[in-house]
Amino acid sequence: MAGPPVRRLVVKLGSALVTGGEGFPERLAADVAALRAQGTEVILVSSGAVALGRDLLGLPKSPRLDQKQAAAAAGQPLLMQAWGQAFAPVGLVTAQLLLTANDTEDRRAYLNARGTLAALLAAGAVPIINENDSTATAELRVGDNDRLSARVAQLAGADTLVLLSDIDGLYTADPRRDPAAEHLPHVAELTPDILALAGDTDAAGPGTGGMRTKLEAAQIAAAAGCVTLIGSGAGERPLARLIAGDARHTAIAAHGSPASAYKAWIAGTLKPVGSLRIDAGAAAALARGSSLLPAGVTAVEGRFGRGDCLVVLSPDGRELARGLARYDADEAVRLVGKRGSAIAEILGYSRGDALIHRDDMVLR
Numbered sequence: 001m002a003g004p005p006v007r008r009l010v011v012k013l014g015s016a017l018v019t020g021g022e023g024f025p026e027r028l029a030a031d032v033a034a035l036r037a038q039g040t041e042v043i044l045v046s047s048g049a050v051a052l053g054r055d056l057l058g059l060p061k062s063p064r065l066d067q068k069q070a071a072a073a074a075g076q077p078l079l080m081q082a083w084g085q086a087f088a089p090v091g092l093v094t095a096q097l098l099l100t101a102n103d104t105e106d107r108r109a110y111l112n113a114r115g116t117l118a119a120l121l122a123a124g125a126v127p128i129i130n131e132n133d134s135t136a137t138a139e140l141r142v143g144d145n146d147r148l149s150a151r152v153a154q155l156a157g158a159d160t161l162v163l164l165s166d167i168d169g170l171y172t173a174d175p176r177r178d179p180a181a182e183h184l185p186h187v188a189e190l191t192p193d194i195l196a197l198a199g200d201t202d203a204a205g206p207g208t209g210g211m212r213t214k215l216e217a218a219q220i221a222a223a224a225g226c227v228t229l230i231g232s233g234a235g236e237r238p239l240a241r242l243i244a245g246d247a248r249h250t251a252i253a254a255h256g257s258p259a260s261a262y263k264a265w266i267a268g269t270l271k272p273v274g275s276l277r278i279d280a281g282a283a284a285a286l287a288r289g290s291s292l293l294p295a296g297v298t299a300v301e302g303r304f305g306r307g308d309c310l311v312v313l314s315p316d317g318r319e320l321a322r323g324l325a326r327y328d329a330d331e332a333v334r335l336v337g338k339r340g341s342a343i344a345e346i347l348g349y350s351r352g353d354a355l356i357h358r359d360d361m362v363l364r
């Protein structure tokens with residue numbers, strides 16, 4: 001790739017790599033430590049719980065759903081133990097997050113997960129995410145960690161998603177079945193023709209979804225302004241070599257940047273459920289790029305929760321902006337006209353001085 005420096009990176013590690021021996025967790029920990037030393041923030045999405053737990057519990061290779069959920073429960077602590085032991089020698093603390101589909105879809109859960117990830121990164125920890133397989137029912141499941149990692153990349157505002165697997169990218173056909181398959185180094189657009197190239201995984205192997213779910217993940221990431229790199233986890237420093245463009249891989253281009261995609265989502269996709277009317281001073285501050293502070297708000301309308309989309313209205317009722325609420329409607333009513341520094345005193349807690357933070361706001 002060797003493009004602009006990677007600021008925030010999500011790396012997804014497939015089951016075959018994590019459980020395949022050859023010291024993969026240790027190699028990856030050294031790789032992550034080196035990237036962090038260069039200023040790249042790294043979030044891992046690690047598969048492997050089912051494969052580890054299945055062996056531990058003596059379950060069949062193709063377990064039923066309940067057996068798979070049991071395997072995940074038994075395997076997850078082993079998985080985190082392996083990561084913890086791999087990262088300790090390079091001086092990094094690991095932290096576990098188990099997510100369901102809801103955590104990436106519901107805006108309040110989404111903001112919570114986003115806040116937790118930001119706090120973990122700020123504290124210097126390596127967040128390690130997996131799906132909460134043991135309790136997730138069909139409607140709460142993402143179902144595979146390729147797509148989960150893309151949703152994590154979206155909620156974390158990552159600029160790069162790396163899918164590390166047992167194969168060095170996308171081919172014109174599954175090279176395990178077709179020796180004439182050709183490698184594709186760059187995909188500018190995931191057209192139906194490209195999507196049709198991707199096949200499933202080997203049913204007897206530990207993986208889920210094969211190349212198909214990787215391209216679906218790349219579609220989600222591209223829409224979120226995040227580049228996807230699909231490559232192999234073999235050898236020393238697989239990540240650093242991939243990012244530097246020294247290891248063969250497939251790069252899938254993004255549409256815009258994470259910030260532009262996030263703002264397009266706020267402006268175009270979300271349905272506003274309330275409004276804040278503001279005074280002329282606040283309107284001028286927003287036009288200069290400031291956050292919306294309660295001092296400039298004159299009225300609150302609608303029943304909204306934290307994370308809901310709000311319209312910001314000028315004194316004469318024109319739409320000035322849209323953004324995500326940092327406080328719910330009841331809280332906002334109590335804060336109208338008050339200074340940001342008074343929030344903790346009025347509510348007994350504070351989630352920051354802004355009712356809408358400028359990062360979560362789009363001017364019209």
Ligand SMILES: Nc1ncnc2c1ncn2[C@@H]1O[C@H](COP(=O)(O)OP(=O)(O)O)[C@@H](O)[C@H]1O
Pocket residue numbers: 013014015016017164165166167169170171172173174175176197198199200201202205206207208209210211212
């Ligand atoms: N067009 C293709 N290009 C490359 N690999 C493919 C393609 N179609 C199917 N595959 C298969 O996808 C597999 C990787 O997916 P998977 O087994 O789910 O890995 P992981 O556990 O890393 O997610 C490859 O080993 C390969 O057999």
Ligand SMILES: N[C@@H](CCC(=O)OP(=O)(O)O)C(=O)O
Pocket residue numbers: 013014015016046047048049050051072130131133143144145146206207208209210
């Ligand atoms: N959550 C599951 C992994 C699901 C999955 O997508 O597996 P893989 O295709 O190997 O990345 C586990 O921890 O076993």
